[in-house]
Amino acid sequence: MAGVFEVREYDGMGRRGELTVPRADITVETPALMPVVNPHVQTLDPARIESEFGAEILITNSYVLHGSEDLRGPALEQGLHELLDFSGVVVTDSGSFQLAEYGDIDVDTRGIVEFQRAIGSDIGTPVDIPTPPDVDRGQAAGEQTTTQERLELAAEIDTGEMLLNAPVQGSTHLDLREQAAREAAGTGLDIFPIGAVVPLMKEYRFDDLAEVVLAAKRGLSADVPVHLFGAGHPMMFALGAATGCDLFDSAAYALYARDDRYLTVRGTEHLDELTYLPCACPVCTEHTPEDLRGAGETDRHELLARHNLAVSYGELRRIRQAIRRGNLFELLETRARGHPAVLDGYRTLLDHAAQLEATDPVSKESFFYLSGDSARRPEVARHHDRIARLDVPDELVVTAGSPVERFEASWRLRPPFGPVPPALVDAYPLTAETPDRLDTQAYEAAAEGIRRLVEASPDSDVTLFHDGWPDSALDIVPDRVTVEVLGEGFDDET
Numbered sequence: 357m358a359g360v361f362e363v364r365e366y367d368g369m370g371r372r373g374e375l376t377v378p379r380a381d382i383t384v385e386t387p388a389l390m391p392v393v394n395p396h397v398q399t400l401d402p403a404r405i406e407s408e409f410g411a412e413i414l415i416t417n418s419y420v421l422h423g424s425e426d427l428r429g430p431a432l433e434q435g436l437h438e439l440l441d442f443s444g445v446v447v448t449d450s451g452s453f454q455l456a457e458y459g460d461i462d463v464d465t466r467g468i469v470e471f472q473r474a475i476g477s478d479i480g481t482p483v484d485i486p487t488p489p490d491v492d493r494g495q496a497a498g499e500q501t502t503t504q505e506r507l508e509l510a511a512e513i514d515t516g517e518m519l520l521n522a523p524v525q526g527s528t529h530l531d532l533r534e535q536a537a538r539e540a541a542g543t544g545l546d547i548f549p550i551g552a553v554v555p556l557m558k559e560y561r562f563d564d565l566a567e568v569v570l571a572a573k574r575g576l577s578a579d580v581p582v583h584l585f586g587a588g589h590p591m592m593f594a595l596g597a598a599t600g601c602d603l604f605d606s607a608a609y610a611l612y613a614r615d616d617r618y619l620t621v622r623g624t625e626h627l628d629e630l631t632y633l634p635c636a637c638p639v640c641t642e643h644t645p646e647d648l649r650g651a652g653e654t655d656r657h658e659l660l661a662r663h664n665l666a667v668s669y670g671e672l673r674r675i676r677q678a679i680r681r682g683n684l685f686e687l688l689e690t691r692a693r694g695h696p697a698v699l700d701g702y703r704t705l706l707d708h709a710a711q712l713e714a715t716d717p718v719s720k721e722s723f724f725y726l727s728g729d730s731a732r733r734p735e736v737a738r739h740h741d742r743i744a745r746l747d748v749p750d751e752l753v754v755t756a757g758s759p760v761e762r763f764e765a766s767w768r769l770r771p772p773f774g775p776v777p778p779a780l781v782d783a784y785p786l787t788a789e790t791p792d793r794l795d796t797q798a799y800e801a802a803a804e805g806i807r808r809l810v811e812a813s814p815d816s817d818v819t820l821f822h823d824g825w826p827d828s829a830l831d832i833v834p835d836r837v838t839v840e841v842l843g844e845g846f847d848d849e850t
């Protein structure tokens with residue numbers, strides 16, 4: 357049964373979309389958060405998650421239900437929605453995570469997929485093999501082959517209206533990730549979770565995480581829904597969304613709460629260390645840290661879980677709004693300033709400007725230059741590519757000042773973009789708002805624009821009037837460009 361995923365709009369590789377889940381007859385807005393519900397331990401019950409946070413989708417573990425004396429019967433008799441008391445989409449994982457943690461499980465793909473269907477799951481999962489990061493290539497390739505065989509088997513099972521996940525493995529071998537994604541896509545299954553990235557997230561290896569996600573995305577067509585398995589910390593949702601992930605699942609809200617940890621979009625705080633509650637959710641406006649510390653364990657964990665979920669949903673809404681307005685890069689850049697590991701993830705993402713550029717809208721409302729990293733945004737790379745295709749006059753001055761009359765043609769010089777012909781001056785992204793006090797990277801990117809222009813127009817005579825560029829930028833400008841500083845030598849003529 358095919359679900360329908362429609363992308364409404366892109367911002368870089370980030371997108372807002374709608375995932376229609378036929379068995380639940382519900383359309384979920386993405387990017388979406390799927391709280392993980394442990395069938396045995398409910399720090400917050402699903403009905404509450406639905407009523408208080410408007411949850412449209414959650415994820416639980418069919419393997420735990422399958423192996424439970426107490427819950428297996430009720431799950432089969434009542435179905436998951438009634439058992440959990442939740443009316444939205446219920447996704448079920450298969451026990452693969454338990455396989456990774458404990459080395460062995462007693463179900464196979466056919467058994468667990470049929471069980472998932474029998475308990476009323478809306479989206480099921482085969483038993484993929486979560487190959488951890490950094491294993492040797494032989495192991496990663498061998499396990500990926502097994503995972504692929506199981507996906508192909510799952511695709512043959514009659515699942516009625518239930519959709520199926522097709523997890524993408526391949527460890528940290530990027531070519532294997534890409535191949536795994538391509539093969540998973542070939543099964544025609546419905547949703548493509550990126551698997552076994554939990555160890556990367558636990559170790560704050562957001563740079564490797566970004567590489568792995570981008571590799572998987574290269575193997576998938578743009579229009580399929582992607583789930584980032586085990587991504588539950590709100591500090592990395594913006595990074596996950598910007599790499600093109602549509603679904604996140606959070607066990608963190610409950611696991612961290614049970615450990616007295618308090619989630620924020622910049623990282624994790626321990627309740628013992630908080631003098632203030634830096635958040636405006638109902639829990640944090642109605643309580644002080646002292647209240648929470650003084651509460652009984654059950655109440656404290658519930659209150660922390662409610663805060664943790666409030667922050668997580670809040671960040672998801674902020675991400676959707678950012679995509680809507682076309683400022684997801686600005687949001688991510690802000691998050692990157694909140695934690696160095698996110699900064700590494702963002703910088704890694706920016707290494708792939710061409711991949712980002714493919715779906716980035718040609719025009720957005722605004723471009724805020726917020727740091728040297730903004731100079732590597734795909735809009736800058738796109739302008740450079742465009743410069744290389746322009747008709748360049750035989751004699752051209754590119755100037756940081758007013759037009760210089762003596763030359764046949766005078767173009768603006770606008771860091772971080774570089775040369776801007778008159779026709780493009782008012783077009784996105786040349787309308788970018790930049791600070792008056794620019795950094796070296798902005799000048800270097802502008803110099804790169806000059807270099808691209810000169811390279812593409814070997815017969816043009818190009819003069820550059822800059823306003824005091826650093827040497828590192830001037831070093832990028834080809835020798836055959838005549839370089840002048842505004843206010844010295846040739847003066848600004850108007």
Ligand code: GUN
Nearest residue numbers: 452453486551552585586
């Ligand atoms: N939960 C977290 N990571 C994984 C994974 O790689 N596969 C499955 N099935 N579940 C997961």
Ligand code: ZN
Nearest residue numbers: 635637640663
């Ligand atoms: Zn709060």
